[in-house]
Amino acid sequence: MSTKSILNLTVNGKAYEKLVEVRMTLADFLRNELDLTGTHLGCEHGVCGACTVIMNGEAVRSCLLLAVQAEGATLETVEGLADGDRLHPLQAAFQDRHALQCGFCTPGFLMTATAFLKENPQPTDAEIREAISGNICRCTGYQPIIEAIGQAAPEVGGKPRE
């Protein structure tokens, strides 16, 4: 068994095939092999939430996955949110509500909120608070983030999951 493996996956609609070291995390793969540096790494052990991406529809911490475990998977990262120059409704709401200052944690919050609103399109503030409790922000005090997610909810939420 080799310590390298061929990996096939789709990220933001684009298919990739790469030879990767098996010990490489998915987060490092996205950043270093695909140059998708929008996914940020804070703690690298699953606490801060900055590296959150959406894999097969579910928000996951990309630092807690090996890249090889994403074989065949469909991923969405923060780079896939905007449509050209047009911001995704969540991004626009974050800008509107000043829901970021330094921006380091923002990609993780956006991907968390994207997955959350798909599942719960009409959340209460309490539900939003719980949804983002796994993401750490050291600038905003969270309040503007909660407001932004609530503001974007009507535009983002699809049908509730059965």
Added chain:
Amino acid sequence: MKPAPFDYYCPETLDEAAGLLEQHGDDGKVLAGGQSLMPLMSLRLARPSVIVDLNRVSGLDGIGANGDGGLHIGALTRQRALERDAGLPARNPLLAAAVPLIGHFQIRNRGTVGGSLVHADPAAELPAVTVALGADFVLASAGGERVVSADEFYLGYMATACEANEVLTEIRVPAWKTGRLWAIDEVSRRKGDFAMVGVALWADMDGSTCTDSRITLFGVGGRPVRVEKAEQRLHGAALDDATLKEVERIVFEELEPDSDIHASALYRREVGGVLTRRALRAAAERATEGGA
């Protein structure tokens, strides 16, 4: 930090996985949801030279009904799948209430039931709940299967009866008795953090008299802690204020937790008693209100 180098195997059958673990012994480590093992590897607290990834092994996930009304849960079942199982609250309300307390939803999306049970963090919810429920664990190896009760499974701090060549494949939960009272509660610094102290309990009643109960605390020892003296005090008694106050005192006396950076031993004993009292009251009140 990054994980140290290892050889990676991704078997597709249980036989293949068991064979790999047989071959690599203590050098091998099973990877399931990765929500505990990956941090340990990234921090280099764990440096397995062989990883056996179970995620492509078929037949290890899913929730099913046993013939006797109990549940069998595949070890690779994601915690999120339990959380989304609309039928679970009726079939086992204590288990259903425990799952949302585990980490955050991103963690539960990947984290597996079996992974949490085998990782055996003494502050985790599922080990305590399976002990309270009297669940059995099925351990498979190249040599066959054996069944170990949750109570026998937990040996001490992050130590379990699961041998290096074994894989936890299934959790068998006995049938839930109709009318059973239950509660789970915990104290943590932040929502989603590991509990400093938690309690999972159930009580069977004959009218207002308790006939049987199980009270298991977590975060107060190296493994889930059953407070049998407190259980005995409940038996034959009503869940009134005087009894609950006494149960609180007994739990306080029965617990022997350690102090650590998160909380002192005295704090844990105090909170363990208070949480148990509150959980019993919540269980009784919920039943009075007619909720299940």
